[in-house]
Amino acid sequence: MTVGMTVDLLRNSQLKFGAITFFAKQHKGDTCGSNGLPLTPNSIIIIGRAQFLKTINSPFLCEFLDVIRGKHERTIVVSQYCGTPLANLVEKHTFSHLQIKKIAYQILQGLSLLHSLKIVHRCLSNENILLQDNDNIKLFNYGLYYMTDNGALVPFPVLDVLYTAPEVYLNGPNSCYPDPKVDIWSSGICLAELALNKSLWSSLNLGQRIRKILSLLQVNSSIFEKIAREHNCYETYLNLPQDLKEIIELCLNIYPSKRPTCNELLSNSYFNDFKLENDERDRKPWRSFDIFTIKELYHWWQLTGGDVYQELKKQGLIRSSPPILSLPSLVLIEGSLLGQERNPATLYDPRIVQMPLDMLYQRFAHISLPAFYPLIHCKSEIISNADPPPYDATGLPLVIKEKDPEYQFHRIILFRRLLHGYPFTKDLIIEEAQKDIPPLLRGEIWAALLNVNSLYKMDYLRLDKYSHTTTDRQIEVDIPRCHQYNELLSSTEGHKKLKRILKAWVYKNAQYVYWQGLDSLTAPFLYLNFNDEAKAFACLSNFVPKFLHKFFLKDNAVIIEEYLWKFSQLIAFHDPELANHLHEINFYPQLFAIPWFLTLFSHVFPLYKILHLWDKLLLCDSSFPLHIGLSILTQLRDKLLTSGFNECILLFSDLPEVDIEKCVLSSMQTYTSTPKSITNREYENELFHQKNELDITGVKIEDLKKELCPRISPNDVIDFVRHRPEKALFIDIRNPTLFLRCSLKDSINIPFSSVSFSEKLLGNLGPHCNLVKSKGDKVVVVIGNSDTDLERFPKFLLQCNVSRVCVLHGGFNVLIPVTPTVLQSGMPT
Amino acid sequence: MANRTAQRPNGQTQGKICQFKLVLLGESAVGKSSLVLRFVKGQFHEYQESTIGAAFLTQTICLDDTTVKFEIWDTAGQERYHSLAPMYYRGAQAAIVVYDITNQDTFGRAKTWVKELQRQASPNIVIALAGNKQDLANKRVVEYEEAQSYADENGLLFMETSAKTAMNVNDIFLAIAKKLPKNEQNTGQAGNAQGRRLTEGDTGPKATGNCCK
Numbered sequence A: 001m002t003v004g005m006t007v008d009l010l011r012n013s014q015l016k017f018g019a020i021t022f023f024a025k026q027h028k029g030d031t032c033g034s035n036g037l038p039l040t041p042n043s044i045i046i047i048g049r050a051q052f053l054k055t056i057n058s059p060f061l062c063e064f065l066d067v068i069r070g071k072h073e074r075t076i077v078v079s080q081y082c083g084t085p086l087a088n089l090v091e092k093h094t095f096s097h098l099q100i101k102k103i104a105y106q107i108l109q110g111l112s113l114l115h116s117l118k119i120v121h122r123c124l125s126n127e128n129i130l131l132q133d134n135d136n137i138k139l140f141n142y143g144l145y146y147m148t149d150n151g152a153l154v155p156f157p158v159l160d161v162l163y164t165a166p167e168v169y170l171n172g173p174n175s176c177y178p179d180p181k182v183d184i185w186s187s188g189i190c191l192a193e194l195a196l197n198k199s200l201w202s203s204l205n206l207g208q209r210i211r212k213i214l215s216l217l218q219v220n221s222s223i224f225e226k227i228a229r230e231h232n233c234y235e236t237y238l239n240l241p242q243d244l245k246e247i248i249e250l251c252l253n254i255y256p257s258k259r260p261t262c263n264e265l266l267s268n269s270y271f272n273d274f275k276l277e278n279d280e281r282d283r284k285p286w287r288s289f290d291i292f293t294i295k296e297l298y299h300w301w302q303l304t305g306g307d308v309y310q311e312l313k314k315q316g317l318i319r320s321s322p323p324i325l326s327l328p329s330l331v332l333i334e335g336s337l338l339g340q341e342r343n344p345a346t347l348y349d350p351r352i353v354q355m356p357l358d359m360l361y362q363r364f365a366h367i368s369l370p371a372f373y374p375l376i377h378c379k380s381e382i383i384s385n386a387d388p389p390p391y392d393a394t395g396l397p398l399v400i401k402e403k404d405p406e407y408q409f410h411r412i413i414l415f416r417r418l419l420h421g422y423p424f425t426k427d428l429i430i431e432e433a434q435k436d437i438p439p440l441l442r443g444e445i446w447a448a449l450l451n452v453n454s455l456y457k458m459d460y461l462r463l464d465k466y467s468h469t470t471t472d473r474q475i476e477v478d479i480p481r482c483h484q485y486n487e488l489l490s491s492t493e494g495h496k497k498l499k500r501i502l503k504a505w506v507y508k509n510a511q512y513v514y515w516q517g518l519d520s521l522t523a524p525f526l527y528l529n530f531n532d533e534a535k536a537f538a539c540l541s542n543f544v545p546k547f548l549h550k551f552f553l554k555d556n557a558v559i560i561e562e563y564l565w566k567f568s569q570l571i572a573f574h575d576p577e578l579a580n581h582l583h584e585i586n587f588y589p590q591l592f593a594i595p596w597f598l599t600l601f602s603h604v605f606p607l608y609k610i611l612h613l614w615d616k617l618l619l620c621d622s623s624f625p626l627h628i629g630l631s632i633l634t635q636l637r638d639k640l641l642t643s644g645f646n647e648c649i650l651l652f653s654d655l656p657e658v659d660i661e662k663c664v665l666s667s668m669q670t671y672t673s674t675p676k677s678i679t680n681r682e683y684e685n686e687l688f689h690q691k692n693e694l695d696i697t698g699v700k701i702e703d704l705k706k707e708l709c710p711r712i713s714p715n716d717v718i719d720f721v722r723h724r725p726e727k728a729l730f731i732d733i734r735n736p737t738l739f740l741r742c743s744l745k746d747s748i749n750i751p752f753s754s755v756s757f758s759e760k761l762l763g764n765l766g767p768h769c770n771l772v773k774s775k776g777d778k779v780v781v782v783i784g785n786s787d788t789d790l791e792r793f794p795k796f797l798l799q800c801n802v803s804r805v806c807v808l809h810g811g812f813n814v815l816i817p818v819t820p821t822v823l824q825s826g827m828p829t
Numbered sequence B: 001m002a003n004r005t006a007q008r009p010n011g012q013t014q015g016k017i018c019q020f021k022l023v024l025l026g027e028s029a030v031g032k033s034s035l036v037l038r039f040v041k042g043q044f045h046e047y048q049e050s051t052i053g054a055a056f057l058t059q060t061i062c063l064d065d066t067t068v069k070f071e072i073w074d075t076a077g078q079e080r081y082h083s084l085a086p087m088y089y090r091g092a093q094a095a096i097v098v099y100d101i102t103n104q105d106t107f108g109r110a111k112t113w114v115k116e117l118q119r120q121a122s123p124n125i126v127i128a129l130a131g132n133k134q135d136l137a138n139k140r141v142v143e144y145e146e147a148q149s150y151a152d153e154n155g156l157l158f159m160e161t162s163a164k165t166a167m168n169v170n171d172i173f174l175a176i177a178k179k180l181p182k183n184e185q186n187t188g189q190a191g192n193a194q195g196r197r198l199t200e201g202d203t204g205p206k207a208t209g210n211c212c213k
Ligand SMILES: Nc1nc2c(ncn2[C@@H]2O[C@H](COP(=O)(O)OP(=O)(O)O)[C@@H](O)[C@H]2O)c(=O)[nH]1
Pocket: A036, A037, A480, A481, B026, B027, B028, B029, B030, B031, B032, B033, B034, B035, B045, B046, B047, B048, B049, B050, B051, B077, B132, B133, B134, B135, B136, B161, B162, B163, B164, B165
């Protein structure tokens, strides 16, 4: 395997990209919208709108990659940019008639797709029709008019003077009606230039060009002929094939209504040659799988240090002027500024800056070809172990792994394959996700982990997202307060989408209601699936039953109460000292943890932290949030232990920096080391927690709230006895007679009645107290029966700071029928 | 005593230190959290996050020779969170009921809160009505006079405020502080156990009353 081959895969002539930059319109001064909130900056609105362009995929269109916001409403658009602009070839290269026909066909194909998506190019010109090595073309910069809301969000007209249809000038360049017919005119001019092999009116200045175009309105005969004559190309014109002339003539009709549409032109017999090819493509039922696409390449490029902003700066497109030059000339007393306008010439820069890829090629030069084709299924261990793992990053901190281009290369290549095979690869996806989740594919991976199925789009389509409901006001006031530091979520599109998803959810889940916080809970899904609202909705819809079953009932008091009580018990189980302190100062989870659990921390952490937290959460069950809560307390433990009520509660009103990676690690640690039934709840979803008679069921909330230590299920106890007896200490508190008659294997007897609970001294336990003192991290299972007090004894242990204390659910008698038996009789040996 | 009280301005060390529990109530998005943020930190966030459950903050002000420490519970506005509210207003000595002057419904909701407080909260609770978002007076729908006369009828303090411009924010808290009784054995004791639990705590066992010399 030679080194060269790898880079060849990456160094594809079409896998190149470039950027353009412009300024969005600046809002004047301190203006407010109708809701009293400041107006959304136009650059943010643009970012929101532009996301949709990322979904467009056609061989005749440059792929849209990114839009970035700079200072002062600067906007940078990154997109595929490859090949040679036709404008560079006109007059230097002779186009055969067949070649022109093909170009015309491909332009119209590209436009036809755009028009079907209600996108008007509006600045089509031979500058942004790019001829590829393989003789196909790609249209570039077709998204500008769309993303700027038909030019409304930018202070310059979106058009290319020479190619612009006359009606655009007649209507005034600021009229914002997106008429696809203007693109047909532009295509006509582009083709005329190719057919005549002449740059039109190239010696004229701007005003003269506009006058020329307007003069065409007076022409009564053929416009194309008139153009040809004006450029001394009448000879060439006469020699053109009749059908080509006709097509150009059709495009250059001065009446937009009489100009044909793309599809009308495409069905012209002139294009018959290509029809067959087209039909064949349409017949393919699926799209072929790409090992990677330009989107991944762009991502890796950024990881290797590629920086669009810096590149534009280097090449002189972004210049900073000294601050003194941007001072206003006049400031009125009520605060409005005058004389601060930007130089209009800098508002839109027509230049395109290509991004250099050498760094990426170098960095990836040594990656071997098989790395592009990872082995996924293999029955033979010899084969699967033959190659060492392509790149070992185990043990590196997550943030490093996410920024490591090579590691992300391998992860993305692998996950793309796995996702392509979903749902059949679900198990492998889970297995890999346990290591880590590559940020670029997080949205899709989460959807897979949440079992989103292929019908999600239909499901969403069917739901009413528009009818007025009583919840609307609440949703409307919450959305502008929900993760608004994020560009996508604060954009106008983001607000609309979030509102639709929430309304659809409320509509679909008639048993539930909108609780404040549901907005935050939805935000991560929308952020990750900004272009696939239905998927965001599907993720939310599958997420809630799994992790927040019944939390959004209109009357959810019991569910929340139970959850919070289990939280207290979990604290007691793992950290009795902290539990005792918090209890002493009356610092209850009710006062601070409701937003934690109701929104699974999405209301208390910024997005990037939520993503990492949920990466793990999605692989666990509904008890995991309790462990996250515990780990947050653990991180703040020292502060909490030395603080009183006010300091503690203040600490949580303004949650201090929580190290999320540490938090994830420690919650995983307690999650895996805690017997499952410790966090058992009455209100958990049976679909995900199936129970039998040896599990915990039927605990009433009133009873639960008397118990400071959690219960443990007979199943978990049996598991300890049979498989890990060294991990548990069983304390039988029944009277010695009963104990001698029959007891759990390896259990010790500390009769309830023999202990004095008056002082909190472990010594009161009698001869066995040393066993308890030196128990280490063993789980202490208290076993009693209906005659024993199952509250005071565990409480006593807790108050003596004994950790991992729990009580056998159902008492000793539940163990009797278990076969093979876990009991013994007589004196323990 | 909490270290916050130690940072008294003007080196004032003499005088009483009083501690009061104050609760903010009102419809969602009227600006309760914004008022607290302005009062406690002197800040305003356009995109203030919504409050779930409740948030707790403290602030100390000086009133002649008395230092008044407010322990503020800022509650969630959504009707559904209503069932939690008693936990916060029980035992409170003061309440600010907030509405948004640009939204009639929020004024109606404020009246409901006042009624509930009059029925359920400590009998001596000092209630202030705040017509917030005064900076948006050009979009006003609740007339000043209407709110004023309602406040008069019900014995409430009343001010129009703006968390955004800070107008009347300190003033309304100051007015409450003035109206609160500052004798040794005052109303603070009245709350039941559940309510008191929220005010106890770092004051330690000695601070059973709300005022101490
Ligand atoms: N114009 C204006 N907006 C305000 C004012 N107070 C709050 N807001 C805005 O109103 C929205 C809701 O405020 P918030 O404090 O979250 O209300 P809460 O739900 O009652 O706590 C936020 O977007 C605030 O920025 C004010 O005095 N003037």
